[in-house]
Amino acid sequence: MRNYKNILVGMLCLVLVFMAGCSTTQNSSEKQEEKEKNVNMIFSFKAANLDPHTGFIPIRAGLTETLLKLDDKSNIEGWLAERWETTDNEKWVFEIRDDVKFQDGKKLDAESVKQSLERSIEANESLGDSLKIKSMEADGQALTIHTTEPYPALPSELVNPYTSIVNMEEAKKDGEEAFRNNPIGTGPFKVKEFKSNQFVEVEKNEDYWAGEPKLDSAKIKFNEDANVRALALQSKEADVVYNLPAESLDTIEKDNKLRVESIPGLRAHFVLYNSQSKNVKDLKVRQALDLLIDRKSVVNDIMLGHGLEANGPFNSTLPFGLDEEVSELNVEKAKSLLTQAGYKENAEGLMEKDGKPLTLELVTYKARPELPLIAQLLQSDASKAGIKIDIKTVENADTHLVENKDWDLATYSNNTSPRGDGSYFFNTAFTETGALNVGKINIPELNTIIEKLNRTTDLDERTKLTQDASKVINKEVAHSYAVYPNIIIGMNKRIVNWEPTAEEYYILTHNMDVK
Amino acid sequence: MLTIIKNRVIQLVVVLFILSLFTFTLMKMAPGDPVLTILNADEMVVTEEDQAELRNKLGFDQPLYVQYGKWMFNLMQLDLGKSYMSGKPVIEELLTRIPITAELTFFAMTIMLCITVPLGVWSAKYVNKWPDQLSRILALIGASIPNFWLGLILIYLFAFKLGVLPSSGIGSYSQIILPAFTLGFTFAVVYARLLRAGILQSLSEDYIYAARARGVKEWRILWLHAFRAAVLPVLTIFGLSLGSFLGGAVVVEILFSWPGLGSLAVDAIFNRDYPVIQGYVLLTGVFVVLTNLFVDLSYYVIDPRMKRKEEAL
Numbered sequence: 001m002r003n004y005k006n007i008l009v010g011m012l013c014l015v016l017v018f019m020a021g022c023s024t025t026q027n028s029s030e031k032q033e034e035k036e037k038n039v040n041m042i043f044s045f046k047a048a049n050l051d052p053h054t055g056f057i058p059i060r061a062g063l064t065e066t067l068l069k070l071d072d073k074s075n076i077e078g079w080l081a082e083r084w085e086t087t088d089n090e091k092w093v094f095e096i097r098d099d100v101k102f103q104d105g106k107k108l109d110a111e112s113v114k115q116s117l118e119r120s121i122e123a124n125e126s127l128g129d130s131l132k133i134k135s136m137e138a139d140g141q142a143l144t145i146h147t148t149e150p151y152p153a154l155p156s157e158l159v160n161p162y163t164s165i166v167n168m169e170e171a172k173k174d175g176e177e178a179f180r181n182n183p184i185g186t187g188p189f190k191v192k193e194f195k196s197n198q199f200v201e202v203e204k205n206e207d208y209w210a211g212e213p214k215l216d217s218a219k220i221k222f223n224e225d226a227n228v229r230a231l232a233l234q235s236k237e238a239d240v241v242y243n244l245p246a247e248s249l250d251t252i253e254k255d256n257k258l259r260v261e262s263i264p265g266l267r268a269h270f271v272l273y274n275s276q277s278k279n280v281k282d283l284k285v286r287q288a289l290d291l292l293i294d295r296k297s298v299v300n301d302i303m304l305g306h307g308l309e310a311n312g313p314f315n316s317t318l319p320f321g322l323d324e325e326v327s328e329l330n331v332e333k334a335k336s337l338l339t340q341a342g343y344k345e346n347a348e349g350l351m352e353k354d355g356k357p358l359t360l361e362l363v364t365y366k367a368r369p370e371l372p373l374i375a376q377l378l379q380s381d382a383s384k385a386g387i388k389i390d391i392k393t394v395e396n397a398d399t400h401l402v403e404n405k406d407w408d409l410a411t412y413s414n415n416t417s418p419r420g421d422g423s424y425f426f427n428t429a430f431t432e433t434g435a436l437n438v439g440k441i442n443i444p445e446l447n448t449i450i451e452k453l454n455r456t457t458d459l460d461e462r463t464k465l466t467q468d469a470s471k472v473i474n475k476e477v478a479h480s481y482a483v484y485p486n487i488i489i490g491m492n493k494r495i496v497n498w499e500p501t502a503e504e505y506y507i508l509t510h511n512m513d514v515k
Numbered sequence: 516m517l518t519i520i521k522n523r524v525i526q527l528v529v530v531l532f533i534l535s536l537f538t539f540t541l542m543k544m545a546p547g548d549p550v551l552t553i554l555n556a557d558e559m560v561v562t563e564e565d566q567a568e569l570r571n572k573l574g575f576d577q578p579l580y581v582q583y584g585k586w587m588f589n590l591m592q593l594d595l596g597k598s599y600m601s602g603k604p605v606i607e608e609l610l611t612r613i614p615i616t617a618e619l620t621f622f623a624m625t626i627m628l629c630i631t632v633p634l635g636v637w638s639a640k641y642v643n644k645w646p647d648q649l650s651r652i653l654a655l656i657g658a659s660i661p662n663f664w665l666g667l668i669l670i671y672l673f674a675f676k677l678g679v680l681p682s683s684g685i686g687s688y689s690q691i692i693l694p695a696f697t698l699g700f701t702f703a704v705v706y707a708r709l710l711r712a713g714i715l716q717s718l719s720e721d722y723i724y725a726a727r728a729r730g731v732k733e734w735r736i737l738w739l740h741a742f743r744a745a746v747l748p749v750l751t752i753f754g755l756s757l758g759s760f761l762g763g764a765v766v767v768e769i770l771f772s773w774p775g776l777g778s779l780a781v782d783a784i785f786n787r788d789y790p791v792i793q794g795y796v797l798l799t800g801v802f803v804v805l806t807n808l809f810v811d812l813s814y815y816v817i818d819p820r821m822k823r824k825e826e827a828l
């Protein structure tokens with residue numbers, strides 16, 4: 001009998017220990033809420049350190065700021081730089097705001113901006129190539145940048161969070177390691193505690209130049225599991241949660257304390273064609289395939305409504321997006337295009353040319369779960385038009401597509417306008433040397449427009465050129481754009497004065513408040 | 516005992532060599548390399564030239580045996596290289612993660628013991644009665660539910676429905692309970708069955724009858740005689756399955772955002788951070804071999820016959 005008692009007593013002790021642990025944490029968090037305004041967030045992307053020149057968390061957590069930023073319509077506007085001007089696209093003068101202090105009290109001037117930019121180019125493998133800075137001169141609040149070539153995209157590149165401005169003098173004093181865990185920026189919040197890959201806790205910077213932050217503190221945790229993030233929001237443990245799984249939204253929307261924000265993102269899911277493949281080399285075949293993408297069904301059935309049917313490389317809600325109509329599923333027209341291309345329907349209902357049925361290899365990958373579904377949908381609709389599609393799922397699409405030549409089409413996804421400008425995507429996905437031009441696309445007409453865009457400063461002109469390039473891409477069906485997925489954010493209704501933005505850079509702001 | 520340790524150390528070196536050779540070749544055979552990730556091609560314009568330059572800088576264009584040879588040469592000097600992603604020495608990366616995984620594993624094992632021992636003994640004592648049936652059902656459940664699913668269910672129950680425990684994170688004791696239980700439970704219930712079988716086996720041995728005949732109390736027979744003998748096979752299996760314990764930790768760490776060795780390994784694999792993957796595999800290899808050594812040594816403590824056997828030799 002005694003052994004029973006032992007076991008029971010042991011178990012009881014364990015239960016008590018557990019309960020004791022739980023109750024203390026709850027009490028302490030309640031007490032904290034009474035005292036100060038605090039927000040808890042969970043991001044899906046984690047941070048090993050807080051180096052603003054190699055990661056996005058510092059800008060997202062409101063620690064650092066850049067010279068220029070994107071407004072809520074993705075237009076570029078001044079931030080730490082009030083104004084900027086150039087006459088020849090090679091010599092740029094940025095007027096740094098006069099009323100900004102770093103979080104340690106040091107005044108922000110052109111010299112400190114220069115030092116910070118120098119550090120960012122040194123620390124970030126590809127930033128130097130994208131900024132193309134030859135030299136910089138600092139004079140009071142005026143920073144003059146000379147670029148290696150006429151470079152109208154410079155303002156857009158200075159929106160890049162990797163160019164965050166930090167006090168490098170402080171960093172030199174404290175050493176690299178301290179800097180990477182506690183960068184001194186100009187943002188509305190400063191680091192209170194940071195645990196690598198776990199969380200960052202920030203507190204308000206009372207001297208913030210644009211006004212005192214409404215929140216006293218915030219804690220940002222990192223969790224890569226979407227279901228756990230959803231549950232944390234439902235249990236009110238987190239106030240703001242990024243990238244919720246679409247399946248969880250119904251339950252969350254039913255909770256009257258919570259709200260779901262589904263906003264247009266800057267990404268596009270699309271189908272890309274291999275220009276080296278004999279089968280899809282023919283424009284008519286590509287046009288037919290484009291007509292076989294059921295964009296409505298992609299949005300409604302695959303994205304569960306959280307996306308927008310695509311009509312070009314850039315989200316149509318953006319200033320440089322297209323306002324053309326979205327092409328609809330049209331099996332008959334696709335068939336007639338194939339007939340024009342010399343294909344005939346055989347006895348089995350397959351389209352064939354020279355006795356060979358049209359069979360295509362479609363490469364897809366699972367890292368973005370919607371892509372294999374888009375591939376299956378296309379496969380099923382294409383079969384109605386007599387095209388047989390074999391789906392091949394690979395682990396690493398980038399490498400597979402570069403190293404193999406026998407694929408015909410692939411599902412793909414890109415952040416097509418990360419910094420309020422289309423030139424990144426054109427240069428990386430359509431030019432001869434672009435790293436993401438895996439289909440080896442080379443359209444002379446498009447190349448000319450891209451080159452012109454790379455030399456143009458005037459914003460309206462750039463918008464027009466971007467749209468022209470998009471139209472050429474659509475005309476030549478170099479890619480078939482399927483959907484712009486939304487960014488899905490869950491938030492507690494106690495959060496006020498805050499709207500998530502498409503670029504996902506500016507998350508913790510000085511205006512964010514709680515009821 | 517010393518011969519055993521000596522043999523094991525030799526064995527360790529051989530195992531690690533073969534292990535490193537396999538992982539190195541498999542890793543290089545898998546498609547992809549870390550170049551596009553390092554260059555951040557998803558955000559910035561990267562040219563093929565940039566890629567070729569970086570590949571050359573990292574030595575990826577050299578033949579496989581040269582790359583392996585270089586890595587081995589550095590390893591001889593106890594240099595595991597630097598992570599491509601963080602730029603930090605691999606040793607440092609591993610050392611910062613070990614305590615986190617060790618903490619998780621320690622608590623998971625504690626929970627495991629708290630379940631295995633009572634459940635195993637109890638079901639052996641009441642063979643085919645309801646405690647035994649219960650443990651059978653639990654073992655079936657434990658063996659068939661995946662870790663991540665159990666973890667999600669626990670989070671749903673305790674963090675969301677009851678609201679008594681935090682869903683994830685690390686730092687306080689309340690944050691350890693769910694991940695440790697998730698990791699420990701599946702092993703615990705299966706080991707409980709092993710323990711039960713072991714106890715039943717030894718309860719039918721002659722020395723138990725002898726003990727009963729001497730009038731030894733039933734609880735002494737159960738705990739000091741039968742239990743002690745039954746622990747041996749469980750320990751062996753435990754030593755062997757330590758690898759899967761660490762494997763389970765990978766899933767649990769991701770779910771509960773514990774930045775331990777498991778999540779380090781997963782990130783490294785996704786980013787093709789070769790030096791980190793190699794370092795992780797070596798470390799796990801050392802760990803598994805050493806644990807098995809300890810398990811073997813513990814036989815000497817638990818089972819006096821072993822000592823006598825050696826003395827007889």
